[in-house]
Amino acid sequence: MIFRPKRVWSVVLRHLYLLKHSLSRWIDLLYWPTVDLLLWGFITLYLQKGGYQEGYWVFQFLGALIFWNILIRAQQGLAVGFLEDVWARNLLHIFVSPLTIFEYLLGLFIYSLFKAFIASLLMAVLAFFAFNFKIWIQGVDVFLLTACLIIFAWSIGLLTMAFILFFGQEAEILAWALALLFLPFSAVFYPVEVLPESFQAVAKLVPTSYIFETFRQILLKGYTPYVFILKAYVLVFVYFFLSVGIFILAFNFAKKTGKITKIGE
């Protein structure tokens, strides 16, 4: 026999045991197919409607992709920045220094801005030269929405960090997954109207749905629906202050339970 079944089974068993004890791995297993199916399902529904003007699809995919990437880079700048300290087992050195938690977060916010700026600049330049797509064409309004998008990204980043402090390194998968939870409801690649009613109700509570709807209006119609911007900002500050509160709760919990000294071990 070219292989020994029991030895092969031992490999399978090792991963099944891992799965058995790991909620995050279950989420990973079930989450991505769900998100992918919903996302591409709605895109398909949208495409089936047809009859759109020239240039429409350029925004739909290139513009949406650039803005979504700003969110992802800013969110990961925060969450992965925190994870870098977890992986390096450096958290303790940081938190036994005079640095306050707010200074630490501020540092991560700045770093995440840098990451988002580099990524968006690269994509904007490439989109212009390769596809003659000018994302900056509506200056101030685009800036307003980008700022809103970044605050939302920070909220998701803070929530991810809070989960890591609550549940340990087990939750690190959320650094890549949590933002995508909002993707189907954010109207990134299709308008909110494509969504079923129940999903539209959820989308009303997600600031990115207003942000991407507004981007769409600006770039396709040259018109800015300011009421959407207002709604997006109100919602995004609710998310932001909630996530700051949850993060502080998680940080104090980790100090109380001693978990903060164990993360990364």
Add this chain to the structure above:
Amino acid sequence: MFPVLTVEDLSKKYGKKLVLDKISFELYPSDILGIIGPNGAGKSTLLYILLGIVSPTTGKIYYFGENFFKNRSKILYKVSFASQYISLPYSLTVEENLKVFAYLYEIPNINKTIDELLELFKLIDKKKTLTRALSSGEMMRLNLVRAFLNNPDILLLDEPTAGLDPEYVKYIGDLFKKFSQKKGLSIILTSHQLGELEKIINKALLIKNGNPIAYGNLTELFQKFGVSSLEELYFKIFV
């Protein structure tokens, strides 16, 4: 003389499990206090509480006469920490790691201070080396350099000589004593190397299952328990 650190009735519970029970002690300038106990006694937890990274269930901590919990950030400028069990980011060079912490502690003359400390801990030739390329002993010495960056008045050390070659254990032990005697540095350290510990410390706090068993001047403790070495004291109390 005023104590630089006063700990009063410090207790810690994780859920229902009591891991530290009414720990009290005082640390004066130039004191070197050894926290001694078997694994799981609560030594590291005590250090973490003294650093404010784990919150106590009850008790009070005063550094330099000030309430630690109300002035944490200000106090930590003069308190430092190193542990065998905590590393620095591997993908940065030795110099880069130290610069990050130099900015964090807002120390003046960054380059000069780093060079002097790297000389002192015999790591100057590793200045441009990636931290991942250091041996465990070199990593511990780098941790000590980092701990000395802010010119602390109090140093908390968790197993500072673990992983070091015997010549470095002696060298660093002598260094601690020199800093303590000449600069008034106070040190709290945990170590399982009792022979080496005895040469450095002047005070000891013995903990078993979170309970303080004995605390005081080393010579007084030897007299009280009728022993002549730290190892004997350890075996008499813990074994």
